Amino acid sequence: MGAGHAHPLHLDHDSRIHRLPAEVKIVATLLFTIVVVITPREKFVAFAGYLLLLVGVLVLAKVPPLWLAKRATIELPFVLLAIALPFAGHGERTEWLGMSLSIDGLHGAWNIFAKGTLGVLASLLLAATTTTRDLILGLDRLRCPQVFTQIATFMLRYLDILFDDARRMRVARLSRGYDPRFLWQVKAFAVGVGALFIRSYERGERVYLAMVSRGYSGRLPRPDGPGATTADWARSATLPVAAGIIALAAVLA
Amino acid sequence: MTASLTVSDLHFAYPDGREVLHGVDLTVGAGERVALLGPNGAGKTTLVLHLNGILHAGSGSGSGSVDVAGLTVDPSDRAGIAEIRRRVGIVFQDPDDQLFMPTVAEDVGFGPANLGLRGAELRERVDEALAAVDMTAHRDQVPHHLSFGQRRRVAVATVLAMRPEILVLDEPSSNLDPASRRELAEILRSLPVTVLMVTHDLPYALELCPRSVILDEGRIAADGKTVDLLRDPELMRGHRLELPFGFDPAFAR
Numbered sequence: 001m002g003a004g005h006a007h008p009l010h011l012d013h014d015s016r017i018h019r020l021p022a023e024v025k026i027v028a029t030l031l032f033t034i035v036v037v038i039t040p041r042e043k044f045v046a047f048a049g050y051l052l053l054l055v056g057v058l059v060l061a062k063v064p065p066l067w068l069a070k071r072a073t074i075e076l077p078f079v080l081l082a083i084a085l086p087f088a089g090h091g092e093r094t095e096w097l098g099m100s101l102s103i104d105g106l107h108g109a110w111n112i113f114a115k116g117t118l119g120v121l122a123s124l125l126l127a128a129t130t131t132t133r134d135l136i137l138g139l140d141r142l143r144c145p146q147v148f149t150q151i152a153t154f155m156l157r158y159l160d161i162l163f164d165d166a167r168r169m170r171v172a173r174l175s176r177g178y179d180p181r182f183l184w185q186v187k188a189f190a191v192g193v194g195a196l197f198i199r200s201y202e203r204g205e206r207v208y209l210a211m212v213s214r215g216y217s218g219r220l221p222r223p224d225g226p227g228a229t230t231a232d233w234a235r236s237a238t239l240p241v242a243a244g245i246i247a248l249a250a251v252l253a
Numbered sequence: 254m255t256a257s258l259t260v261s262d263l264h265f266a267y268p269d270g271r272e273v274l275h276g277v278d279l280t281v282g283a284g285e286r287v288a289l290l291g292p293n294g295a296g297k298t299t300l301v302l303h304l305n306g307i308l309h310a311g312s313g314s315g316s317g318s319v320d321v322a323g324l325t326v327d328p329s330d331r332a333g334i335a336e337i338r339r340r341v342g343i344v345f346q347d348p349d350d351q352l353f354m355p356t357v358a359e360d361v362g363f364g365p366a367n368l369g370l371r372g373a374e375l376r377e378r379v380d381e382a383l384a385a386v387d388m389t390a391h392r393d394q395v396p397h398h399l400s401f402g403q404r405r406r407v408a409v410a411t412v413l414a415m416r417p418e419i420l421v422l423d424e425p426s427s428n429l430d431p432a433s434r435r436e437l438a439e440i441l442r443s444l445p446v447t448v449l450m451v452t453h454d455l456p457y458a459l460e461l462c463p464r465s466v467i468l469d470e471g472r473i474a475a476d477g478k479t480v481d482l483l484r485d486p487e488l489m490r491g492h493r494l495e496l497p498f499g500f501d502p503a504f505a506r
Contacts, residue, residue: 221366
């Protein structure tokens, strides 16, 4: 489903990874992340191995590294938290550049940084190679409860409209000489959120009427199309299986 | 000529006591195009929502009956209501309310899928409906990225895909630029279905509908040739209907 206009997290071109069905990519990303998270934090080599695997995916998906790096900055707040750990940590301490650092804290920081980065990169690669629509379809094929996929479907459709509404309301406020400064802005924001809620609520009712008029009886039709083949599953399994082997080797070595 | 739609002695009051319909009688023959005119608050929308059983005597208090091509609207008969909703295709005023699925093709397929169509048959319906409104090229697009006129046309397609007996349009020309307005008129004229068009746009009614009815204060106040109604200044003024400046129905082609 070429959605035409790309989402900021989606890279709209064709590659071997883009062509894989969404559900196998979701499962592969999930399993990979689990392997990363359960790897003991001292096995530094294993994390280097995982990173190499992701670089492999990146090359196959033809995602520019800089493009990915920019979006990975979403992780920064967590990294900042991790930086505090070596200073605040307890236990055995070490001296470095005149600073007293906790060994346990250093390990903790590394743990957050390495696992967080790998998880974020894996998710970003999934988002870059799969449209939001396909992600929802994939979840649906993975038997995710329909309530969740229905909500996500409507979010996907109406989020843009909601943003447009919010933007128009803001422009209308500014046009009437409203000058938002810090504290006043909070109030206008709150009022705006209230107005948006009422608007969305009313729209919800109208949408429901339109749906009922077209025979809606509680279930969205499941779009049919070819599901994942065994070959797709096998191909996508390469990532978590390779990660699992690296983890085992690191733990046993 | 068999009637597509027969409304007889329809009364309705909302649960809050607001009486809206005071005995509406209306017959629309198969293949006719009829404009439903009337001032704001005349009960036009309430009448429209009765046509496919969304509102009925039970949702407030009321009496009277609605027949669609020989089938009486009976809210207690679930299968009957499903068939009524297939036969009566309502195109709502705001296409954003009508188009709730992530892509155009999925949205057009929503109605037929609710009727139980799947696979090739469903795709055929979608293609046919999109072709009828000349939107085939946009089938995989996100509704949000279409122009307003295109969205209105897709909204018509969503209803056409159910192969309705009668197409009910709520303010089809509102918010359209003149070119989209003309394109929609051409499409509506080419469709082989009965059309009931609720509108304030009198030139549009004159252009598309040989016959018009005026609904005011919950009753049909006039029923006749559109050109005759528009030429009667007394009647028009009596029901708060006004022609645009400089428009004389006598000179319209």
